[in-house]
Amino acid sequence: MTDVSTDAGRVTVTPTEFNFVKFDADEIASLVAGLATMLEITNPIRVVIDETTPLAKLSEGLEGTSADSTIVLHAESGALEDRQHPTSFSATNSRESFGRILLRAKDRLRPDFADAPSDLDLSLEENAAWDTYCVGRLARLGVRVNQQRWRYNHRNRFGFHDGVDVAFDALWNADDLGWSAMLSTARG
Amino acid sequence: MRQFFPVEDLARDERFVQTNMAERMKDARTAIELKESSAKSRGATKRLTPERHDASDAARGLMHGIMVGEIQALEGAGRTAHDFAAGDGTNDTVPFELKLDMARQAWDEARHVEISAKLSDWMGTELGEFAENTVLFEAACSNDPILRLAGVNRALEGLAIDVFTQMKEFGDVAGDPYLEFCEDWMLADEVTHVKMGSDWLRKVTANDPDRRTKALEFQQVVDKLFSFGGARGESPESSFSLAKRFRELAGFTDDEVQTISEMDAEALAERRAAVLAYREKVGANAPA
Numbered sequence: 001m002t003d004v005s006t007d008a009g010r011v012t013v014t015p016t017e018f019n020f021v022k023f024d025a026d027e028i029a030s031l032v033a034g035l036a037t038m039l040e041i042t043n044p045i046r047v048v049i050d051e052t053t054p055l056a057k058l059s060e061g062l063e064g065t066s067a068d069s070t071i072v073l074h075a076e077s078g079a080l081e082d083r084q085h086p087t088s089f090s091a092t093n094s095r096e097s098f099g100r101i102l103l104r105a106k107d108r109l110r111p112d113f114a115d116a117p118s119d120l121d122l123s124l125e126e127n128a129a130w131d132t133y134c135v136g137r138l139a140r141l142g143v144r145v146n147q148q149r150w151r152y153n154h155r156n157r158f159g160f161h162d163g164v165d166v167a168f169d170a171l172w173n174a175d176d177l178g179w180s181a182m183l184s185t186a187r188g
Numbered sequence: 189m190r191q192f193f194p195v196e197d198l199a200r201d202e203r204f205v206q207t208n209m210a211e212r213m214k215d216a217r218t219a220i221e222l223k224e225s226s227a228k229s230r231g232a233t234k235r236l237t238p239e240r241h242d243a244s245d246a247a248r249g250l251m252h253g254i255m256v257g258e259i260q261a262l263e264g265a266g267r268t269a270h271d272f273a274a275g276d277g278t279n280d281t282v283p284f285e286l287k288l289d290m291a292r293q294a295w296d297e298a299r300h301v302e303i304s305a306k307l308s309d310w311m312g313t314e315l316g317e318f319a320e321n322t323v324l325f326e327a328a329c330s331n332d333p334i335l336r337l338a339g340v341n342r343a344l345e346g347l348a349i350d351v352f353t354q355m356k357e358f359g360d361v362a363g364d365p366y367l368e369f370c371e372d373w374m375l376a377d378e379v380t381h382v383k384m385g386s387d388w389l390r391k392v393t394a395n396d397p398d399r400r401t402k403a404l405e406f407q408q409v410v411d412k413l414f415s416f417g418g419a420r421g422e423s424p425e426s427s428f429s430l431a432k433r434f435r436e437l438a439g440f441t442d443d444e445v446q447t448i449s450e451m452d453a454e455a456l457a458e459r460r461a462a463v464l465a466y467r468e469k470v471g472a473n474a475p476a
Binding site for chain 1: 205207212215216217219238239241243244245248249309310311312313314316317318319324326362364365399401470472
């Protein structure tokens with residue numbers, strides 16, 4: 001499989017052609033490049049899409065430990081599709097999905113996120129807390145999100161009571177947290 | 189007032205986009221594991237439980253499916269109350285008491301629509317966010333009221349029992365008090381609706397074994413469609429299981445429950461075979 005590259009080779013997308021969904025690799029590369037610029041991320045980015053599943057799991061990681069490491073984003077096709085027209089691409093949903101994991105990757109480049117487990121080793125609570133922290137920042141940057149969706153996700157992991165909602169609001173509105181500070185904010 | 193309303197004419201505002209089972213089955217993607225799954229994954233189970241990595245989103249999607257299902261169940265029960273004249277059950281008539289039961293069901297479903305819409309809002313879902321599959325109303329379009337009872341009250345409402353049981357358990361384990369409470373109350377109504385279907389099917393066809401056989405065959409076709417390619421079943425690949433105890437309360441015999449369980453397993457195997465065939469055809473695999 002070959003890759004599609006845009007923005008001076010900064011973003012590559014695999015696969016280049018899709019058999020199961022009506023996605024366009026160039027459009028995805030361009031969208032990710034635009035998000036990276038908005039989030040002030042200058043690292044090279046490799047996007048790998050699993051088009052064989054309608055599920056929506058996302059994960060990210062860094063290839064290497066240097067500040068200019070390549071960011072690798074894994075996305076299942078359900079995270080990028082138009083939920084009213086399954087198998088069709090949704091730029092709105094993709095902006096939220098890629099924005100969320102790009103912010104995670106950016107966090108991982110900070111020394112105070114060195115203790116964060118790799119994506120697939122995160123507990124369900126840690127995963128939800130990081131999602132809340134990322135989506136709140138995305139919302140303030142003007143990316144369209146549904147706060148109630150993320151509040152419900154947060155409640156599912158931390159509990160359905162007022163104290164959890166207060167912690168959610170604090171995390172949603174937070175900036176510049178390290179890994180430990182993020183978790184303690186989430187736990188109230 | 190117009191009778192025998194086709195599925196294409198269902199009234200929806202611009203928020204809703206409709207699809208059907210044929211379109212859905214064209215989607216060659218699948219969440220079914222086609223080979224031994226890797227243990228190190230946050231998405232190892234497909235069962236809708238809070239342990240699933242995408243639990244809240246999966247529950248939101250299912251809740252939206254329930255909501256549009258309730259709208260169509262309301263429309264179906266309302267049509268059955270109106271489409272047939274009162275009579276002794278022969279010659280396209282239905283007993284007046286059956287019409288009353290359908291009217292009561294329509295009222296229950298209307299309440300369920302409101303509850304489901306509010307639950308969707310609570311869970312962070314916009315009305316119409318997901319495509320609406322019209323398969324439920326299609327089962328309510330038969331010209332024979334007894335086939336409607338078999339397809340809608342026994343197969344569709346039977347599916348509702350399975351789904352509500354799973355969602356109630358999800359709410360219980362996740363600690364979501366509203367979800368658990370609402371699903372429990374709606375589940376009680378669904379058991380009543382299925383019982384109505386079971387009772388009327390037996391009463392109206394008491395002297396017409398051919399009609400009863402035809403109705404039960406139609407129910408099996410609908411049941412298999414409603415297993416959504418194995419979404420319902422005992423396999424860990426399935427999102428929800430057959431709620432055997434509640435089905436028994438609703439008038440299903442042990443043999444009938446066993447038959448549905450076998451059809452669910454068949455549907456899963458057929459879906460898996462179809463997906464493998466498509467992948468072989470296009471030479472595609474999931475990325476490593």
